[in-house]
Amino acid sequence: MKAGDVFITNSTSSSGILGHAAIAASKAHILDAPGTKCRPKNDNNRMSTLKKWTNQYGNGWIAVYRMKNHPNLSYGAGHYAYTHFYSTNADIDNKNIHLTYGINVHLYEKSPTYCSKLVYQAFYFGTGSYNVVGVQHGYLSPYSIPATFNLNYALYKIKEY
Known part of the structure; x- marks a missing residue:
């Protein structure tokens, strides 16, 4: 597992x-x-270890996606998620960001949030001036996340559980 890997499951x-x-x-x-x-x-x-997360969602399939050709951008998205959606100083023991859950069509507002909105925002805001994901409108489903990536930054499935 590397920072920026995207996990999608059908088990919930x-x-x-x-x-x-x-x-x-x-x-x-x-x-x-x-x-x-x-x-x-x-x-x-919340943060989970890989084992804990896959155990929770293991009653269906879990697909793991990665941007193969842009590891620094993937890392940037993962780090952005850590420091903007969990802990401002990237400390697993110091959660100081508490996000409200809510499904809405406001993809560029941090809160409320939901699972696929959080992942999308990590790449939209966390990759600097690179046009990694396209501008989206409305609700974003988990299954549609790979299709939001622009061609030069495409996600590839690297593993399925």
């Missing part, structure tokens, strides 16, 4: 929307917004 649903998405914030931790069945609405962002 929220508000009638199938699927779940997360981003590797580091080589050791996955960041997501799991919804109100798993976390309080006003503190919905």
Whole structure:
């Protein structure tokens, strides 16, 4: 696992929307917004180890995607997620960002957030001036995340559990 890897699974649903998405914030931790069945609405962002995350979502398939040709941009997105959606100083033991869960069409507002919005924002805001993902409007489903990436920065499936 590398920072910036994108995880998509079909093993859950929220508000009638199938699927779940997360981003590797580091080589050791996955960041997501799991919804109100798993976390309080006003503190919905969390970090998990790969083992813990795959155990939770292992009752379906889990696909892992990576930008193969741009490891620095992937790392930037993962680090952005860590420092903007969990801990301002990237400290696993010092969570000081608490995001509210909510599904809405405002993709460029940090809160409320939901799983695929969090992943999209990590790449949209966390890769500098590079045009990694295209501008999107409306709700973004977990399964549609790979299609938001511009051709030069395409995600490739590297593993499936």
